[in-house]
Amino acid sequence: MLIKTFSSSVHGISAIKISIEVHITQGIRFFIVGLADNAIRESQQRIESALTNNGFEWPRFRVVINLAPADIRKEGTHFDLPLAIGILAATRQVSDNRLADYLILGELSLDGSVVPVKGVLPMVLLAREEQFKGVIVPVDNRAEASVVDGIEVIAVSDLSGVVSFLNGMPAEAAGKAESWSGSKGGRERYGVDFSEVKGQAAVKRAMLIAAAGSHNLILVGAPGSGKSMMARRLPTIMPPMSLEESIQTTRIYSVSGRVSSENGLIRTRPFRMPHHSSSNIAMIGGGSSPQPGEISLAHNGVLFLDELPEFKRGVLEVMRQPLEDREIHISRAAYRVVYPSDFMLVAAMNPCPCGYYNHPEKECNCGPGMIKQYLSRISGPLLDRIDMHLEVVPVTFRQLSQKEHAEGSAAMREQVIRAREVQYERFKGAGHVSCNAGMGTALRNRHCALDRAGTSMIRLAMERLGFSARAFDSVLKVARTVADLEESEKIHSSHLAEAINYRNLDREGWSG
DSSP states (O other): OEEEEEEEEEETTEEEEEEEEEEEESSSOEEEESSBOHHHHTHHHHHHHHHHHTTOOOOSSEEEEEEESTTSOBOOGGGHHHHHHHHHHHTTSSOOTTGGGEEEOOEEOTTSBEEOOSOHHHHHHHHHHTTOSEEEEEGGGHHHHTTSTTSEEEEESBHHHHHHHHTTOOOOBOOOOOOOOOOOOTHHHHSOOGGGOOSOHHHHHHHHHHHHHTOOEEEEEOTTSSHHHHHHTGGGGSOOOOHHHHHHHHHHHHHTTOOOSSOOSOOSOOEEOOOTTOOHHHHHEETTTTEEOHHHHTTTSEEEESSGGGSOHHHHHTTHHHHHHSEEEEEOSSOEEEEEOOOEEEEEEOSSSSSOTTOSSSOOOOOHHHHHHHHTTSOHHHHHTOSEEEEEOOOOHHHHTOOSOOOOHHHHHHHHHHHHHHHHHHTTTSTTOOSGGGOOHHHHHHHOOOOHHHHHHHHHHHHHHOOOHHHHHHHHHHHHHHHHHTTOSSOOHHHHHHHHHTBHHHHHTOOO
16 A cells, blocks of 8 residues: 655755655565665664554555655654654554645654654745645644744644544644744843943944944953953844744754754844864854754854954854855755855954953063964954954953943843844845845945045045955945944944944954
């Protein structure tokens, strides 16, 4: 007898429909064909134990299972449940009336319980696109699957429950996730706040501008000057995620198996802080079974690279293309995937090996050659892609001992939201561009026009500081953001001067 069930396979952060054809004939062997990986081939033992432990019979015949289309490699243990249901339907132990209406996902334990799996969100989105009536998922994946509107979600805890539902027993659809209302900001989500930062008004101003326009930022300063502390607080002033951004981010975390069973939708912007010993694959993704890397896990959020010169040069260089294109293309002999990587890069570094070059009080004991060698670990092309360079000066005792309440994240976040709203209106109909940092040449020419005084100022800066064409673009985009924060339609000389001031490393010749 021939039976067909339906499941899905994840490719990148998208999903592909997989038809599972089960054919039972005279014989005694078990075959799985259709480019199945080892996890799928090992499913025979899990399925056989699950069937016998739940009172079902394992067929004493020849079982041939085809995963179609046969030219696409299939990976993952989520095929256990649809394979088991196909075998039961082919041996008439379960009705096949509902099989064509549901996409089935789930790993089986030996006792027949259904174990949660990765990649549920993109597969449920596929089920809706393919016009399935619903999906059958593990109960621990209920919240994640319920994010998708317009499709019935049947959450099951064991094999017997699936069989009962397919045999006609009523089953409650999983309750819908709470209605979307956007993220609520600040301390309650992150546990930190800019009100805790003493002094550093110039750095807070720079971070406000960076968050308002999604500009990349590098902080250079002595140990203990507050670089990491302020970088950790940057997400508290970023605007709330839209529903579209939240679904994009959740898809990435879903295929990585990082979505919690309680909260199906990621509502807060990611903050990723990889260690400087991270490899290329850990940073950009890939591997034998491709997974998103840190730059994709930071999509729609912040990627913070502390102690930037300590990262391997090759790891930093692979980030150059994603910083420009906002996505990463990974090509290997066996696969080619594309992961989104629209993140805000924040980096921190010491100015020299000992950390005290240009320190107002402590003396640097590094020779000129040591400083040059240390700073040359960061290539000029990478540094050129960072819009804002800022030198962080250590806080004095007087500033630390002040009892005055500093401006908090909530007030700063309101300014960022207002500036972003201006940008959303500006870039309507401009494709995927939603903030000033994403402007291409055409948009920059249209929205960053300068008057005569501004043109003279930027020309003089390029001549004296040796700005590249990319640095020229960055200065104009940052100036546009400064103008947006001041609710100005035009870029004035004061806005441009502040943007030029945020190219400290060009001014000091620290590009290596």
